[in-house]
Amino acid sequence: MSVLLTTHDPRTGLPAVSYPCATPEQVVQICRRARDAFFNQWRAVPSTERATALLSVAALLRDRLEEFAAAEARDTGKPLDVARGEVAGAAGLWEYAAALARTEHSECLSTATTQGLALTLREPMGVVGLIVPWNYPLITAAERMPFALAAGCCVVLKPSELAVGSLALLVEAMANNPLFPTGVVQVLFGQGDAVGRALVANPDVDMIAFVGSTATGRAIESAATATGKRVSAELGGNNHVLIYPDADLPRAARAVVAGGFRNGGQACIAGTHVLVDPSVADEWAAHLEQALRERFPVGEAGTVASIQPMISAAHKQRLLALIEQARPAGFVPLPGSLLDGPGNFLGPVVLDRVPLHSPLRQQEIFGPVVTVTRVEADKFPAILADNQYGLAVYVWTAATSAALAAIRQVRIGRIWVNADPEFWLPELPVGGFAASGVGREGGAKALDTYSLPKSVLIF
Known part of the structure; x- marks a missing residue:
């Protein structure tokens, strides 16, 4: 009898859904099946047919939007309207990947002689082990899975043990879709230490695509590259x-x-650490307090209607411990902040006058806590350069010259100027620098992540 993995509704703490954990033998079988499907079927499917298959998934997501949104909301604690938006966004990513599938092309190059032909062909990477986190199961999978499939790869998907979201529905639907041969997309449920580790180590897997914490990502990178696997990893962000x-x-x-507390702050691109020039710091604090009260009125904060709960009680306790650890260094909670809440609820919390070297600023918080540090604007670049992460940054200025200078100076993967992270485009790649990951996903070159060029000389 299989051991069951049970997810819990973060809003209530009650069990949500149970899934059978994969055994070591099943990991081997599934990876072998994926490899057989790659070499014997999917690799040879024309790109136009792969595009048609991907479009059918996009149509499925739109047709069954309510069902997928309900599953996503139940496991993650998201409001249903937010989950609906994410399902629609995922459908858009599948559609964009389908369009890219039809752009596959070889390149013909000139040779040193008048005879012969030089060209390059793209070869799909093979079997991709895709490991996605609990905060955005469907979206993070959609930023990767359809592009891997468009390139001709097969996918073995490993969702988080904390929140599978709607991914079980997705894989089941694809398994019943005649446009996808058996074994092209499969899923493994289970703990990361067991099932995830086995997936990374499996010799039938050619590449690992991972989204998650920097510590876990670095361990996965080491284990994967030690066996010759390619790695694409979007890791943590300590964003300013x-x-x-x-x-x-x-x-x-x-x-x-809006951006700092979206998804309960449990987002790798959350704008967590505000740097504000002292000349406007008091005025800024007043506007921030007003915005906090407007979005989270007194009497609602900490309830189901106001802010998304933490994924688990353990995650909430970690955040509370971080705040307590930072108290001796000093900070001032803005009115409207809620330093606790019922069950898994916490926040929103805005802490003003946080010292530059406070423990709160040294790591990814990944929760509904925003810090404000008062420091001269000419010091912003040095502070960002000293940050080991390089995932996202938000620049607010009326001066085009200041914005351009910041854009050119930072080594950060995603930059918003005078905007919050509500808006992004499938055409833009995602990924980070330094401790925030390796490689890029999405964008016009997305298929290059999941394929390699073959160079050919013909005489």
Whole structure:
């Protein structure tokens, strides 16, 4: 009898859904099946047919949007309307990947002689082990899986043990879709230490695509590359918001509250650490307090209607411990902050006058906590350069020259200027620098992540 993995509804703490954990033998079988499907079927399917298959998944997501949104919301604690938006966004990614599948092409190159022909062909990587996190199961999978399939790869998907979301529904539907041969897309449920580790080590897997914490990602990178696997990994982010003296302060404050607390702050691109020039710091604090009260009115904070709960009680306790650890260094909670809440609920929390070297600023918080540090704008670049992460940054300034200078100076994968992270385009790649990961996903070159060129000389 299989051991069951049970996820829990973060809003209530009650069991949500149970899944059978994969045994070591099943990991071997599934990876072998994926390899057989790659060499014997999917690799040879014309790109036009792969595109048609991907479009059918997009149509499925749109047709069954409510069902997928309900599953996503139940496991992650998201509001249902937010989950609906994520399902629609995932469908858009599948559609974009389908369009890219039809752009596969070889390149013909000139040779040193008048005879012969030189060309390159793209070869799919093979079997991709895809490991996705609990905060955005469907979206993080959609940023990767359809592009791997478009390139001609097969996928073995490993969701988080904390929140599978709608991924079980997705894989089941694809398994019943005649456009996808058996074994092209499969799923493994289970703990990361057991099932995830076995997937990374399996010799039939050619590549690992991972989204998650930096510590776990580095361990996966080491284990995967030791056996010759390629790796694409989007890891943690300790992201800054830069408030220059000429910024539109009311608009920036609303954006910080919206973006910093979206998904309960449990987002790798959350704008967690605000740097504000002292010349406007007091005015900024007033606007931030007003934005906080407007979005999270007194009496609602900490309830189901206000902010998304933490994924688990353990995650909430970790955040509370971080705040307590930082108290001796000093901070001032803005009015409207809630340093605790019922069950798994916490926040929103905005901490003003956080010292530059506070423990809160040294690591990814990954929760509904926003820090504000008062520091001169000319020091912003040095502070960002000293940050080991390089995933996202938000720049607020009316001066085009200041914005361009910041864009050129930072080594950060995703940059928003005078905007919050509500808006992104499938055409833009995602990924980070330094401790925030390796490789890029999405964008016009997305298929290059999941394929390699073959060079050919013909005489």
